[in-house]
Amino acid sequence: MTLRQFKLPDVGEGLTDGEILQWLVAVGDTVTVNQPLCEVETAKAAVELPSPYAGTVTELLFEAGTTVDVGTPIITIDDGADAPAPAPVPAPAAAGAGTDGSEEPAAGLIGGAAPGGRTAVLVGYGPRTTEARRRPRRGGPPPARPAATPGADYGSGGHDRPPLLATAPDMTVKPVRHGGLEVGRQAEAHAAAEEAATALGAAPGRGRLRPLAKPPVRKLAKDLGVDLAALTGSGAGGVITREDVTAAAAGPAPVAAPAAAAPAPVAAAAAGERIPVKGVRKATAAAMVASAFTAPHVTEFLTVDVTRMMKLRQRIAARPEFAGVKVSPLLFVAKALLLAARRHPMVNSSWDEAAQEIVVHGQVNLGIAAATPRGLVVPNVKDAGRLSLPELATALAELTETARAGRTAPGDMAGGTITITNVGVFGVDTGTPILNPGESAILAFGAVREMPWVHKGKVRVRQVTQLALSFDHRIVDGELGSRFLADVGALLSDPGTALAF
């Protein structure tokens, strides 16, 4: 028997990896040539891979959901032919993306996430995220620089004028092409050199309105603070070269030399780390970019004395219906927000660009931004406005626990209408939150601190927090945003206000 291995091919011009979406065959199955074996998603498309062999499947080397590098064997098929035993199967190595690609909601769509950390595009490959692999070189000294090879050096040898058409370019700057622009530049430099040679006493590179240097060299000089007019060009025709500029920059300042020699250990220590963008990080990034550059954000701040709320919290926590339920300050902020949203339904809305409509939601699906070991997730409590306080407390506790355990279902994250981000748990005062995409308001709840506060005409130590409300100015004007935030603040500073709502 002969075991044949099918290596993951590059199905789309320059792809480096693909994710096995599903296997269409199992171990033991008999397959024919061109029978689909599996479905693979690449940065370009999801495609079925047909079998190049007929025979019996003996091994599937990767599970569905794995991202595999192009060229890695993915399946072993026994084609039934007589042959010596196969070479040992190399240990399969999954590529960086791992098995959590299912968390990327926009995967596969144009502009969305694509396997391998790329961005899906219609044509072309998307930005590369992998490094090119190099074949090992033979030992010994590296080959001479091609530019120095005699014979390739056409027409420029030994002349101090630039040839009309150089083919031995300044390799450190850029390759010279025989394009119109380069020919024109060469002709220009040639003419300038003629002119300079006839001008009495005029040294090349001096006495001009503008010293001769190529644009990248000008840029370098600007970056290094070198005055080109003060230099004498060593290049053909007095053109100032990159070396002239670097020499001028280093020459008069010998102090720079030890500094240049020293940084090796520093560089090693500061080399840092490159982390592939995937999973929750990638989804978060896409959502934040989409939101920040779609909805014009306005953020307003309010500092609130929440001493009464904190006292109320203790009283409520002692009530029997709250036995076993965590009564956190966040619960009160959530309740205050729900009450205020009932008064100002427009903050609980979405902008429908396609329909040119503002969608005012009938119910409040309250999102809570939760920090989890895998990153930020924003699950929401469906129809939170209808819940009693104990129900809301239970729902919030379950939500955050599920999120921290990494078990939040996609449905729990979909359909949010307004969000609270509790930055206070990290001891932070406030921030300017970015809207959860599709929503028009997000409230940041800062740390509750004991602060000197003017209370009933005297400076007292009070429990004070800061609220920050970001809203989508397409829907919510400053007036509405301010009223909404003031209402939330009023409910927290004097919970009795709720009776008036």
Added chain:
Amino acid sequence: MSVSSATTEVVDPVPGAAAPHLPEQPDLVQLLTPEGERVEHPDYSIDVSAEELRDLYRDLVLVRRWDVEATALQRQGELGIWASLLGQEAAQIGAGRALQDGDVAFPTYREHGVAWTRGVDPLHVISLFRGVDNGGWDPVATAFNLYTVVIGAQCLHATGYAMGLQRDGAEHAALAFLGDGATSQGEVNEAMIWAASFSAPVVFFCQNNQYAISVPLERQTRVPLYQRAAGFGFPGVRVDGNDVLAVLAVTRAALAAAREGQGPTFIEAFTYRMGAHTTSDDPTRYRLASELEEWKLRDPIARVKAHLSRSGVADAAFFDSVEAEADELAKRIRTGTVEMPDPPGTAMFDQVYAEQTPPLAAQQAQFEAYQASFEGSEH
């Protein structure tokens, strides 16, 4: 909506005229309906023998099989890319079979069906897509120019060649292939202006497969493409590109007119790319599956098969033999592809110029030295 009602709805009353985005669908020349019924057209008629009909069917099936096998080979890593002709077989076979000795075809990179009619070995086309060579066939001997990947450039080549024919006094014609997207290219418009100005014996054969990669036709044009010809000053005709008989008749007439000195014709073969633009493309991202289902009802091969069996011109034995031949062809293509030898890395220097220049020789020497600097580079 049930499947059956959907099926009855999508069979449009004007067969072939399915481009709902265009305001008004003009009549298109059709001689064989999607149901396989022979119909007549006032301006174009064709008289094909039973033998010719069977041959056309054979061409269509074999070319499709070649295409399917090449697509599979690409998915197996044996080809770098493949541009599928799926759905456009009739347009290509019909146009290719209209050529006579002395005529020359100037293809894009998708004219595998035309290549087939010119006797080009499928493996010589596949070697190009495997990256082994730049196309293995002799363009002079086959009168089938090398594939042109630059969109629309071949229209200039064809027009220039046609002007040469004219100056030689030869009674032949050039057949330039292009797609709907190429009509937006400068070269194509320039070629048509020149062709019109000099009454060059060239036929522009546009396979309107509805998409320029992902760009739908309505982004290319506000008028049916064939009407553009009027602006250049020569006739334009829209033909059902999935009807091999109509394509054959219309292309024959256009080539005959060109040979007789009546100047160019623009043929818009109204068809549909049933596959992806190339194997690197994912059409599900820009078009609906329902559209494909609609066009499947106008399949270019199914209608010929229906006609053959209904008119008693071919029996089951014939269809089986064609299938068997297709299987053999697929096998030959598969084996031939996998066994193609890799060209040496320096082959790219061989055909840059007719005679190698000193700078190129120096580059080749450098490249050889560079290659030799790697471990395991003995071969």
